[in-house]
Amino acid sequence: MPASSHFRSVHLRRSVLSVPAINRRALEKVHELDCDAVIFDLEDSVAPEKKAEARDNLKRFFSQTPLAGREAIIRINALSSDFGAEDMETVLALRPQAVLLPKVDSPDDILAVSDLLDENDAPESLRIWAMVETPRAILNIAAIAETGRTEGPRLDCFVVGLNDLRKETGVLPLPGRTYLVPWLMQVVLAARAYGLDVIDSVCNDFRDLDAYDTECGQGRAMGFDGKMLIHPAQIDAANRHFGPAEAAVREAKAIITAFADPAAAGLGVVNLDGRMVERLHLEEAERLMQKVRLIAERKAAR
Template identity: 65%
Template sequence: MTSYRDHHSSRHPSGLRRSVLTVPAINRRALDKVAGLDCDAVIFDLEDSVAPEKKDEARANLLAFLEKTDLGHRERIIRVNGSDSAFFRDDMDAVLACMPDAVLLPKVEDPDAVQSVADLIGESGAAEGLRVWAMIETPRGILNAAAIASAGRTADSRLDAFVVGLNDLRKATGVPAAAGRSYLVPWLMQVVLAARAYGLDVIDSVSNDFNDLAAFAAECSQGRAMGFDGKMLIHPAQIAAANTAFGPSAEDLAEARLVVAAFARPDNAGLNVINADGRMIERLHLDEAERLLARFQSIQDRKVHAT
C-alpha cells in the first residue's frame, strides 16, 4: 500500500498536491480559467513564461486576478525570477501584496537561496503561513538537495516542498528527453530521498508534450512509483491523469480499510504488531492507512462542494 504522509504541519489544509498546474501570469485567458479546473495547486509563473518586457504587465495581471478570484481549495504558489535578476525585488513585492500560500524559487542550488528569501519574508512582517518552495533543476541543485532540505527545516526557513525541473537539468547535462527518463531516474530519486529525509513534499517535473496523454499517464505512474507527491503540469488536459496517478487507487483503499478493521478488533487492542490473513501488519501501517483514508475523504468532500 502506498504511503500518503503529512510531512509537516505547515502543509496546505487540503493535504493534496497531486496536480500542480503552472499558468503564465501574462496570459489573462489562462488565469480566468483556473477557478474552474480540478487541480490541487496552481503555480502562477512570473519567470520563464514571461518575456522581460512583459514582467510588469504579468505582475499587474496577477495582482488583479488574485484580488478578485476565490480559488477555493486550490493552493496558490507564485514562481518569481531568480534573486540575481533585475526582476526579483518587484516580484517579491507582488508576492507580499498577494500573500499566496507559497513562493517558488527557481534554480535553487544552496541553502542560502532559501534562507535569504525566508528572511526577506520575515522582515516584511508577513504571516507565518507564507511558505517557500524550491525548484531543483541544475546539477548543483541535485548535488546539494540534501543540504538544502536540511537547512530549510529550521524554524524560520519556511521551506515546504521541492519541485524538480528537468528541462534545465537536461540542458545543463546533455541528457536527452527520452521516454522512460532512464538516465534521469538516479537524480530524481536523489531529490525524493532528500525531501523525505527532512519532511518535504516533492513534485515531479513537467512533461512537455501535453498532446500525448498516454505517455503522460505513464510518466505519472513512474513518478508515483518513485515516491513523488504529485506532478507539475503545463496544460489542463493533464490534470485528470495526474489526479488519478497520485491519488489513492481502489487497491490502496481496500488495503487501508482492511488494516483499520484489523486493528479495530478487540483482540488486537494495544498490540503494535498483528497477524491479518497471514500477514504481519505493524501499527505504522495503521497510521498510513488512516492518513490515506483521510486524504481520500478530502477528495470526496471536494467533489461534493464542486457540484
C-alpha cells in the same frame, strides 16, 4: 533532529498546474479546472518586457474570487535578477500559500527568501517551494532540504525541473528518463528525510497523453507526491496516478479497523487476512484516508 516522513503534513498535490501570469485567459479558466494546486508563473513563461503586466494580472486575479480548496503558488524570478524584488513585493501583498523559487542551488537561496519573509512579517502559512533544476541543486539537495527543519517551517516542497537540468548536463530526453532516474531519486530521498513534499517534473508533449500517462505511473512508483503540469489535458491522469486507488482505500480502511479493535490495543503488529501488518502501515493508511477526505472536501467546495 530530522523528521521522518510520517510527520509530514498531508496535502493534496497530485496535479500542480503551471499557468503563465501573462495569460489572462488561462488565469480566468483555472477556477473551472480540477487540479490540486496552481503555480502562477512570473518567470520562464513571461518575457522580460511583460513582467510588470504579469504582476498586474496576478493582483487583479487575487483581488477576485480565490481558488476554492486549492493551493496558490507564485513562481518568482530570482532575487538576483532585475525582477526578483518586485516579484517578492507582489508575493508579500497577495499572500499566496507559497512562493516558488527558481533554480535553487544552495541553502543560501532558501534562507535569503525566508529571512525576507520574516522581516516583512509574512505569516508562517506562506511557505517556500523550491525548483530543483540545476546540477548544483542535485549535489546540494540534502543540505537544501535540511533548511526546512533547521531554519523554521517555511520550506515545504521541492519541484523538479528537468528541462533546465537536461540543458545544463546534456542528458538527452529519452523515453523512461533512464539517465535521470538516479538524480530524481536523490531528490525524493532528501525530501522524505526532512519531511518535504516533492513534485515530479513537467512532461513537455501534452498531446502525447499515452507517454504522459506512463511518466505519471513512473513518478508515482518513484515516490513523488504529484506532477507539475503545463496543460489542463494532463490533470486527469495526474489525479488518477497520484491519488488514492480504490484497492488502496479498501486496504487502508481494513488496516485502520484492525488496529481499532480492542484486541489490538498495545500491539505493534496485527494479523490481517493472513498478513502481518505493522503500525507503520497504520500511519500510511491514516495519511491516505486524510487525502481521501481532502478530495471529498474540495469536491464539495467547488
